[in-house]
Amino acid sequence: MSLRFAWEPARAFFREPNVASLLRAHYDELGVDKERMPLDPDFERIVQLDEMGLYRIWAARAGDMLVGYIAFHVHPHLHYRSTLTAGEDAFLLSKPYRRGLAGYRMFTTAIDALRAIGVKRVICHNKV
Numbered sequence: 001m002s003l004r005f006a007w008e009p010a011r012a013f014f015r016e017p018n019v020a021s022l023l024r025a026h027y028d029e030l031g032v033d034k035e036r037m038p039l040d041p042d043f044e045r046i047v048q049l050d051e052m053g054l055y056r057i058w059a060a061r062a063g064d065m066l067v068g069y070i071a072f073h074v075h076p077h078l079h080y081r082s083t084l085t086a087g088e089d090a091f092l093l094s095k096p097y098r099r100g101l102a103g104y105r106m107f108t109t110a111i112d113a114l115r116a117i118g119v120k121r122v123i124c125h126n127k128v
Contacts (some may be wrong), residue, residue, distance in 0.1 A: 003067065003102055005109045008059040010050035014043050016066045026092040049073070056086070056117075058110040060093060060102075068093035070110050074119060086114045088124040 013019060027039040049055035054075050060068030070091040077085040093103050111122055 003060050003062055003097060003105070005058060005060050005106060005113075007113060008057050010043075010047045010055060010057055013057050013059060013066075013069070014047070018066055022066065022069070022092060022094065025094070026090065029092075046071075055089075056114075058106070058113060060097070060106050062097065067097050068106060070106060072110075072114065072122075074114070074117070077121065080121075083120045084118045085121040085123065086119045088122070091126075 023039065023041065027034075031037070031039065046055055050057070054073060056072050056074050058070045058072070059066060068091070071089040072086040073089055074084065074086045077083045091106075093106055107124075114122055
């Protein structure tokens, strides 16, 4: 099944039936210093930032099922006020969907969607 990608409001995203298991899988796979930093997302603050236009979630779906996401903080850069910048906060693509170019497509479509809303600079990071 091919994946489709789109922006999703945080409030709706966090109501997804499998979002807790995706967040847990992400934390289990990549969380660091788990004894001092337990998984404890501030859902209310994320929703507030999303509703202010400062946080965006690019969702990946197989049919109606949520299978991945990339979350971005979106705001003018502190050193370059006229440059709308997106900083990647977190990303996950469920293991069964990590094949072929799915992860690549998730990122390239997200970057295209960020450009469409005026983002000029995207900053991404990862943990290995």
